[in-house]
Amino acid sequence: LQDAAPTHLVTTAELAPALPDTGAAVLVLDDPDTERELAGRPDTDPTDRDRGGPITPGHPAYTIHTSGSTGRPKGVLVPHANVIRLFEAAAAHLDFGPTDVWTLFHSYAFDFSVWELWGPLLHGGRLLIVPHTTARTPREFLALLRRERVTVLSQTPSAFHQLIQAEQEDGAEEPLSLRYVVFGGEALEPARLRPWLSRHGADRPALINMYGITETTVHVTHHRLTPAAIDHPGPLSPIG
Secondary structure, X not given: OOOOOOOEEEEOOOOHHHOOOOOOEEEEOOOHHHHHHHHOOOOOOXXXXXXXXXXXXXXXXXXXXXXXXXXXXXXXXXXXXXXXXXXXXXOOOOOOOOOOEEEEXXXXXXXXXHHHHHHHHHHOOEEEEOOHHHHOOHHHHHHHHHHOOOOEEEEOHHHXXXXXXXXXXXXXXXXXXXXXXXXXXXXXXXXXXXXXXXXXXXXXXXXXXXXXXXXXXXXXXXXXXXXXXXXXXXXXXXXX
C-alpha cells in the first residue's frame, strides 16, 4: 500500500474496520450512500485529469506486485494495450469464443489471473469464480469442472498434477468439457502428463504450455504439447 499509494480503497462494511488507514478514500460497496454516489457518476469514457485528455491504451490498467529479486515487492505498471496484445497474439493459436467457460482459479494477486479474468470477458464467455476451498480440494474442483462444463482451464503444473491424481482416484467415466488446458507460472515436466494423455489424448483438451513474467503481461511463449513432446527425453518443455 505504501508503494502503490492508492487514491481509493474498495471494500465492504464487514472488512472496512480491519483495514489500515492509508489516507485513501474508502468506497464501501454495500453501503447505500456509496451506491447513491456511484449512481450519480457519468457513464462516459473516463479522462486523465492530469493531462486533460481521454484515457488511452497506453494508460496503466493495473499495478501488480512481484516478489522481486531483492526480496522487496516491486510494482509493475501494465497498460491496457498489453492486455489486448496478449489476447490478440493468442488468437493466432487458440479460438476462444462466447461459448467458452473459464475458471478464475488463481488469486488476483498472481498475474495468471489477468489471463483468466479477461479471457472470458473479452470474448463474451462465462467466468466461473472458484471458491477458495474448492481450489485447494482437487476432488471438489474436478466435480466443479464437470458440473459447470468448463472449457478453458488455466493451471500451474503442480496444481494440475493434483487434478490428474484426483481423476485417477475418482474413477468416474463422466466426461470433461475441456477444450484447452493452459499451463503457466512454473516449469512443466511433460513426462508427468502421460497418465492424462493415456486417458484423454492430446487433442481434446489441447495441452498448451505458456510462460512469461509479470513485466511482460502474463504470457509471451506458446507451445502445444504433443505425444512426441511428452515422450521427449529432455526434462523440460521447449517453450523457447
